[in-house]
Amino acid sequence: MMRTRKILLIVLLSGTVIFSLFSQNGRHEKSGFISVEGQNLVTPEGEVFLMKGINLGNWLNPEGYMFLFQDVNSYRLIDQALKEMVGPDFVNQFWRKFQENYITQDDIRYIRQTGMNSIRVPFHYKLFTYEDFMGNNNPNRGFELLDNVIRWCKEEGVYVVLDMHAAPGGQTGDNIDDSYGYPWLFESPKSQELFCSIWKRIAKHYADEPTVLGYDLLNEPIAHFFDNKDELNNYLEPLYMKVTEAIREVDKNHIVIWGGAQWNTNFSVFQNPKFDDKMMYECHTYWTDTTQAAIQHFLDFREKTNLPMYMG
Template sequence: MFNFKKTNSGRFINEMFCQLVGPDFVAEFWKAFKDTYITRDDIQFIKQTGSNTIRLPFHYKLFTDEDYMGLTANQDGFARVDSVVKWCREEGLYLILDMHDAPGGQTGDNIDDSYGYPWLFESEASQQLYRSIWRKIADYYKDEPVILGYEFLNEPIAPYFENMGKLNGKLETLYKIGVSAIREVDNNHIVLLGGAQWNGNFKPFKDSKFDDKLMYTCHRYGGESTSEAIRNFISFRDSVNLPMYMGEIGHNTNEWMAAFCRTMEENNIGWTFWPYKKMDGSSFVGITPPENWDSIIAFSESPRTTYKEIRDARIDQTTARKAMTDFIEACKFGNCVIQDRYVKALGLKVN
């Protein structure tokens, strides 16, 4: 997204921005970012490519009063999702709601904005919050046909932990907690269950019949682009006789993407890619770095473990604030670069 390397989670990025330009400016930056990053123009473009579904990631904090993206109360999660639902309805697109960052952290890495461990699996309070949020979302959208389904967790349980097997053994139970919450208010929508270890390990699943609207979801970013390379996904799908959906592909050559998309089509696996918009070429549309953005990147990479280090690394305020303001402008669809070859490699079209 921002081309930061070490500063690579939402919490780290927010803290770095606050160290650079102060919390008040950062709060305004996040509001403008949310207003700009995805708009009706983006949704219209996605539809024009021939796509039929959008996977919408969200942080659980959007549905709490926790400090997140410039707000410390009255988070605007429903208002933000409602806008995308409206635009998708107008364009005839489906929407998958993906809890990318769960209470306590489900992965234990930067992608879940956690503290480096999947505490969700060991924290009753986090599990109750996870359950409560999903119930609230399902109650709100229970009659919304634009919503294809609810994806409970993104890439649960990274492979770094000595007790990985024990954590894996808790995954299906945690999914059942989420399903039970949703079914209290919503019997209409599909629920999506991702495998452990980057959505790649489906061995933890022992019960595929606890709900009649289950779909499993896998991810893949590398390796061979052949059917044999995803034989484990295909075999699991066939063994449970339920759909398998490839929720993320990307960060690869256009040739690999084209070949792998053909493989998925041949094996009747629906897919979405990751991500839609960022600062390099592996996306539908690219953000052009604004002037002096390299100075922001340099600050993000600088040592900032002491107050002296923060002071020494901080760049001129006028330069920093202008670069951040210009980034918002660069995010607007009309200012982005359509990555034609990437889109076409996915078998989609560019007008």
């Protein structure tokens, strides 16, 4: 009887050890993601992570000023002008080659060699729909392209921020979102539904990929020159909350990034600044002095919320 009890005790202890190992492995796997602790991003090893990054602009959301064009400043207008000159077949082929060659693995390797530890990848929502965009109408084209760059970054030890630069309906109302001159996203339930569904698909696809640092939900929403910008600003936080909830249904690992209104500069629009436990904010600034005073209002918001502030 005593021998039987000893054997049973050994089996129970062995089971406890095995369960403990599995639990630790599970925790370790989850800790492979960059996390948020107060105002800092933290590595899986528990060290503060300071982002030193660069954007892969113009690749998956072409913009006129990056081509040095004068009269066409968004993808839609660039595409139309090119097709009027040489026809749609040639232009569609051009865009496909452009996507394949504008950013390569050698570029990612070079970025890492310069000391960068992260990249931000601006993309157009149409890469995840059947809508015609850059010579394709494949709703999985975005994954084909992003999978490649994420794999290259993984090999080089570089983190990736995915940035929806052009959202359904347009979030800015200017050339950068390839819109029709107004941020219709905030007045269109259909566009908002598509916006949330695309982010949910993206989050589900990359839920277990630690190379992805986070999701930059909207680039520079609501330009400053609209007379009703204050009204539009009221729609921003509820939409962020809605899309964050959609993402959390499939992905609890990644950081969500909320940008301020008016070119990512106005953070007074947020009434629930700690809506999620894995979130940070993103600011932008242009043509300013490289002094702390120039960004003090961003730092003040960081102090107020005790959350990271990312200048993307």
